[in-house]
Amino acid sequence: MEELLVFTKNSMKIKILPIFVILFFVSIFLAFYKGLYDSNIYTPDVNRKNIPVFQTKNFYSGKNLESSNIFEVDKTYLLNIWSSWCLPCRQEHSLLMSLKLNSEINIIGMNYKDNKKNAKNFLKELGNPYKDIFVDSDGTIAIEWGAYGVPESFLIYNNKIIKKYIGPLNEELINEMRILIK
Amino acid sequence: MIYSLIGYYSLIFGLIFGLFLFYLSYKNFKNSILLDNKIIVFSFLQFFFVIISFLSLIFSFVVSDFSNVTVFNNSHTTKPLFYKISGTWGNHEGSLLLWLLVLTLFIFIFLVRAKNQSVKYRILTLVFQQVIIIGFFIFLIKTSNPFNYLFPIPNEGLGLNPILQDPALAIHPPILYLGYVGSSIIFSSVLAATTLKMISSSWASHIKKWVLISWIFLTLGILLGSIWAYYELGWGGFWFWDPVENVSLMPWLALTTLLHCILVLEKKSVLTSWVIILSIATFTLSMCGTFLVRSGILNSVHTFANDPERGLFILIFLFVLIFLSVFIFFLFHKDDGRNSYNFFWMSKETSILLNNWFMMYFLSVVLIGTVYPIFLDVISSQKISVGPPFYHKLLIPFLIPFLLMMAIGPKLKWIKSNLDDKLYLISLFIISILLAFVILKNFSQNILINTILISSALYLFFITLRDFFVKKYKKISQNIAHFGFSLLILSILFNNLFSSEIITNLKVGETFENSETKIVFESINQKKEKNYNSIVANFNIQNSKGEEDTFSPELRIYNQPVIATSEADIKTTLMSDKFIVINIVQNQDFFNVRYQVKPFMMWIWLSVILISIGGVISFYKK
Amino acid sequence: MKFFRFLIMTFLLISFSNLKADNYDTRNKITKNLRCLICQGQSVYDSDSEFANSLKILVDKKITEGLTEDQIYKYFKEKYGDWILYDPGLNKNTYILWLLPILLFLIGGAIIYKNFIVRK
Structure with missing residues (x-):
């Protein structure tokens, strides 16, 4: 502390202070510069985590369901969070339909904060790509998964999350999925 | 079409006049007995062309000229005229043009008003101000030209974000910019005065007026922003420690510190280095704020442009100004080390020093809290949030001695004093x-x-x-400002402590009742306006004293762009505000109703106005 | 006997309502410290988005399950990272954040004391 004070007191005469000040600002400049080009869209790192354990209900039968009964070991799943009131879900639905037809992935639906009748109509209209559907009536299961909302999808293998997709899927992401599961 | 042409070429002319001014200043500086009249004329012309450019942008907005990209992106034919005009500065390009307008206006006023200052000083101030002005000209023309063409010409614009369609927010940017840009004069003038080694008591009393001007406008600008957040963002708060708010608070803290510190300089010709650093910091912090807001480096409620190229330009420009001032400071400023600054512990000087000490601490908390997440992200790519709890924990304990000193400090006399x-x-x-x-x-x-x-x-x-x-007490301006501050703190505290809130879900026709309040959801009806459709919910609310009020909060769906907003209904009285807002819950037939009683809300606004009145009185004194 | 039962009943009632009010306060306190991740600069408490509403329900659940405030923060931190917490606790990432302002305050005080103040 003492030295620091002496330093500041005499600093006007010493040449070190300007250099120090300049270095200080240069480093701030560099940090800002780098920050400018980093993406500041926040995505938490959930990849390679175990899937959460939860209780839910089956969409059709309304029976209670344990998460361990939905996801089996050694299999690949795509968990898709959807809802009939969500517009982007409509867009990605055809992709899910085609994914169901030509791949190994089992697609599981999580019906998010939805009305059962609307949801059924939605599936009647656009087809049902899901092997199983379970219900998340108050949105809390989605939070267990670390999701933000609808639509969102998780690629799962061996009860581990391989990758998380926020927002609607598109062709590119589907192709990426195909590569990932190989 | 024609307006865009006029606007664009006026900008070019303004830039050319700026370059001319450099040349004239150079010539005049060497032979500096009288200020060359051409300089005043030219800086007037520069201001004139910027105002032409600004007016033509306003006209483009008024006539909805969608061949102009800025108008296309931010306006719509169905918008009320008032918001067409305020839309001019509600976007990145237009607001920069407004900056430029104020920059040129202020330097012109400065040249005219500072007649009794030395010619060299006025010229140098002009030169430094022109550096800033030309920087902004180039920034505007190169990266954010407000007059870009669009072809083919669309029939309709994209509209203005509805949360920006608010009277408080319409006048908030101009007022705030007057504050920000006012500090540019302080910046230019302090650099000029340092170069000429004329930082002294007389300079202090001359620049004090400018400090006061920008301080008053900045205070009012922040106030308007707060009022807007309270009315429009719809959750009943008025200050969220959001980075964009912090960014306006930082120059305010620096200016307030400067305002106090300059009193000492005015009286005793000491603390010169400190005054220089503060004057530089004030404008630098304003620019830094502009950078943080405009570059998209922050995640915030109000960030608008998101273009790295623009961010890069401001960043480089900001650091050019910083390095210029660092260079001038170290090269020209020699602290002559007269050991005249020994203050008796109980004196006005000491109390102002203590004020500076605490203000700098507050500033450093806000600054570090705002930029630390950026640095952490860059260094370790960890993302953290720094929110209200951080600021409260670090600021509140220090506020207590600060308030006590504010009470005692002004009672002390210069040099040595007894209470x-x-x-x-x-x-x-x-x-x-x-x-x-x-x-x-x-x-x-x-x-x-x-x-x-x-x-x-x-x-x-x-x-x-x-x-x-007390009649013998003369410092009315200072006393009003301090009184206003105490009132501000008290109203914020009481507002926090005594606010009550009810959150509930209600269907039409239902009633919520507890021991104090009875909320009846009477009916809903629809309303169609030019630029939005809305659902109006009608409530009748009775408190324990039997007073009844009817409220009609709205859910609006704006058509251009299609955005849904909740409009709170607020009943303001002198002692408390009643605030109700509704929201749709997905896939349910009830509404989420949030009803708040917020005492002393009005006093928060009034006390800030009182604080700035203190500034105004001080400005007109003598 | 009757009197005792009455006493116990009132006691239970009072403590129960207290508990409820406490839970409500804790819920508000916790949700004020959580960032609504899909909103811009709003806390979960302030927001009425789907995400925030679900989060509020979950916080209630966790409180009734008997988790402490810190455990709930930890739970959400695991799910969503530090970003969700408005109050950046003191840890290796935030030492500078918390201590630098205080350090600057001390240095400032020392400079003032050393350079300006004369004692009698």
């Missing part, structure tokens, strides 16, 4: 503590810290209140 009427000071202190205790006796949470905080704010309140009636 008069100690009896009064002590008895008022005891009264404050007792009163705070009585007010808070029914509270269980944080009773200790709240009691201390309220006592010290009450103390300042009583002391300043008493001073209004």
Whole structure:
């Protein structure tokens, strides 16, 4: 502390202070510069985590369901969070339909904060790509998964999350999925 | 079409006049007995062309000229005229043009008003100001030209974000910019004065007016922003420690510090280095704020442009200005080390130093809290949030001694002082503590810290209140400002402590009732306006005293762009605000209703106005 | 006997309502410290988005399950990272954040004391 004070007191005469000040600002400049080009869209790192354990209900039968009964070991799943009131879900639905037809992935639906009748109509209209559907009536299961909302999808293998997709899927992401599961 | 052409070429002319001004200043500086009249004429012309450019942008907005990209992106034919005009500066390009307008206006006023200052000083100030002005010209023309063409010409624009369609927000940017840009004059002038080694008492009293101007406008600008957030963002708060708010608070803190510090310089010709650093910091912080807001480096409620190229330009420009000032400071400023600055511990000088010390601490908390997440992200790519709890924990404990010093400090005399009427000071202190205790006796949470905080704010309140009636007391402006500050702190505290809230879900026709309040959801109806459709919910709310009020909060769906907003219904009275807002819950037939009673809301606004009135009086004094 | 039962009943009632009020306060306190991740600069408490509403329900659940405030923060931190917490606790990432302002305050005080103040 003492030295620091002496330093500041005499600093006007010493040449070190300007250099120090300049270095200080240069480093701030560099940090800002780098920050400018980093993406500041926040995505938490959930990849390679175990899937959460939860209780839910089956969409059709309304029976209670344990998460361990939905996801089996050694299999690949795509968990898709959807809802009939969500517009982007409509867009990605055809992709899910085609994914169901030509791949190994089992697609599981999580019906998010939805009305059962609307949801059924939605599936009647656009087809049902899901092997199983379970219900998340108050949105809390989605939070267990670390999701933000609808639509969102998780690629799962061996009860581990391989990758998380926020927002609607598109062709590119589907192709990426195909590569990932190989 | 024609307006865009006029606007664009006026900008070019303005830039050319700026370059001419450099040349004229150079010639005049060498032969500096009289200020060349051409300089004044040219800087007027520069201002004139910028105003032409600005007016043509306004006209483009008024006539909805969608061949102009800025108009296309931010306007719509169905928008009310008022918001067409305010839309001019509600976007990145237009707001920069407004910056430029104020920059050129202020330097012109400066040249005309500073007649009794030395010619060299006026010329140099002009030169430094022109560096800033030309930087902004290039920035505007190169990266954010407000007059870009669009072809084919669309029939309709994209519209203005509805949350920006608000009277408070329409005038908030111009007022705020007057504050920000006012500090540019301080910046240019301090650099000029340092170069000419004329930082002295007389310079201090000359620049004090400019400090006051930008301080007043900045205070009012922040106030308007707060009021807007309270009315429009719809969750009943008025300050969120959001980065964009912090960014306007930082120059304010620096300016307030400068305002106090310059008093010492004016009186005693000491603390010169410190005044220089503060003057530079004020404008630098304003620019830094512009960078943080415009570059998209922050995640925030109000960020608008998101273009790295623009961010890069401001960043480089900002650091050019910083390095220029660092260079001038170290090269020209020699602290002559006269050991004249030894202050007696109980004197006005010391109390102002202590004020500076605390203000700098507050500034550093806000600054570090705002930029630290950016640095952490860059260094370790960890993302953290720094929110209200951080600021409260670090600021509140320091606010207590600060308030006490604000009460005592102005009573001290220069050089050496004794406190008069100690009896009064002590008895008022005891009264404050007792009163705070009585007010808070029914509270269980944080009773200790709240009691201390309220006592010290009450103390300042009583002391300043008493001073209004003591006749020998002359410093009315200072007293009003300090009184306003005590009122501000008290109203914020009481507002926080005594607000009550009911959150419930209601269907039409249902009633919510608890021991104090009865909320009846009477009906809903629809309303169609030019630029939005809305659902209006009608409530009747009765409190325990049997007073009834009807409220009609709305859910609006704006058509251009299609955005849904909740419009709160607020009943303001002198002592408390009643605030109700509704929201749709997905896939349910009820509405989420949030009803708040917020006491002393009005006093928060009034006390900030009082603070700035203090500034205005000080400005007109003498 | 009757009197005792009455006493116990009132006691239970009072403590129960207290508990409820406490839970409500804790819920508000916790949700004020959580960032609504899909909103811009709003806390979960302030927001009425789907995400925030679900989060509020979950916080209630966790409180009734008997988790402490810190455990709930930890739970959400695991799910969503530090970003969700408005109050950046003191840890290796935030030492500078918390201590630098205080350090600057001390240095400032030392400079003032050393350079300006004369004692009698």
